[in-house]
Amino acid sequence: MKQDLTQTEFLEAIGNVLANDLSTEQFAAVLETVFDAPISDEKFDAVISAVLDEPISDEQFAELVSVLESDSITAEQVANAVDAIIENDVTQEQATELATSAKVLESIDGEQAAEIFDAINIADVSTQEGLAIVAAVQDAPTEVKKAFEEQINVFDGVVDTYVPLGSSVPVSSRRVLIAVTAAMSAMPLPTRKVN
Numbered sequence: 689m690k691q692d693l694t695q696t697e698f699l700e701a702i703g704n705v706l707a708n709d710l711s712t713e714q715f716a717a718v719l720e721t722v723f724d725a726p727i728s729d730e731k732f733d734a735v736i737s738a739v740l741d742e743p744i745s746d747e748q749f750a751e752l753v754s755v756l757e758s759d760s761i762t763a764e765q766v767a768n769a770v771d772a773i774i775e776n777d778v779t780q781e782q783a784t785e786l787a788t789s790a791k792v793l794e795s796i797d798g799e800q801a802a803e804i805f806d807a808i809n810i811a812d813v814s815t816q817e818g819l820a821i822v823a824a825v826q827d828a829p830t831e832v833k834k835a836f837e838e839q840i841n842v843f844d845g846v847v848d849t850y851v852p853l854g855s856s857v858p859v860s861s862r863r864v865l866i867a868v869t870a871a872m873s874a875m876p877l878p879t880r881k882v883n
Contacts, residue, residue, distance in 0.1 A: 695730065695731065695734070698731060698734075699731075699734045699735075699738065702718075702722065702734070702735055702738050703738045703741075705718055706718065706738050706739060706741075706742050707742060710748075712745065712747040712748050712751060715744070715748045715751055716748075716751040716754075716755075719739075719751060719752060719755045720755065722735055723735075723755050723758060723760055723761060724758075724760065725760055726760045726761075726762075727760075729762075729764065729765060729768070732761070732765045732768070732769075733765075733768055733772070736768070736769045736772050737772060739752060740772055740773065740776050746781045746782075746785075749781070749782050749785055750785050752769075753785045753786060753789050753792065756769055756789065756791065756792060757789055757790075757791045757792075763791075763794065763795035764795075766791060766792055766795035766796070767795050767796050767797070767800065770786065770792060770795070770796050770800050770804070771800065773786070774800065774803045774804070778803065778804065778807045779807065780807055780808060780809055780812060782807075783804045783805070783806075783807035783808045784808055784813060784817055784821070786804050787804055787805065787808060787821045787824060787825070788817065788820035788821055788823075788824050789824055790823070790824045790827060790828070792824075793824050793825060793828040793829075793832050794827070794828060794829065794832075796832065797831060797832075798831030798832060798834060798835045799835075801828075801831070801832040801835035801836065802835040802838065802839055805835055805836050805838075805839035805840050806839045808821075808839075808840065810840050810841055810844050810846055810847065811844065811846075813846050813847075814846075815846060817846075818846030818847045818849075819849060821847060822847050822849050822850045825850065826850065826851065830853065833852075833853050834853065836850075837852060837853065842859050843859055847859070
């Protein structure tokens, strides 16, 4: 008969495994094993702390975000993980990874979203990453969209497929309309000949 580990034994085992120099594949396998079924919030928070206590590569961080998207992780647990990540000073790469996850953006509040988007230098984001961010943000809650619009220059080009709040057209179309309007207003008005 299988005996469940106590919380202390569970955390000790996870800590011992994560303390090793794991490849990205090994790291992903550990996370998938731990999170393949729902676990308590306490265990979840402890595992996230153990993961973040050790330096992890950008590839390993991407695996962590991938695990956060699994069905066994609740929205509250995702929000708690994002808090822990933000407390560790989220990097540009990590923020971009979080911003491309629809589940992450659906699970967090406006303050967390502002922290994530503030860490992103949109000029350093690739076109592919920009499209992924827009895809995730477009269906996010209103407070997350507001944070996105406040922290990111949506007219910078990389995220111009985004449809802002209160609009029905993407930024790229709005930019064209603004340019056409500006060009037309700069044109001299026709003069009428008086006979």
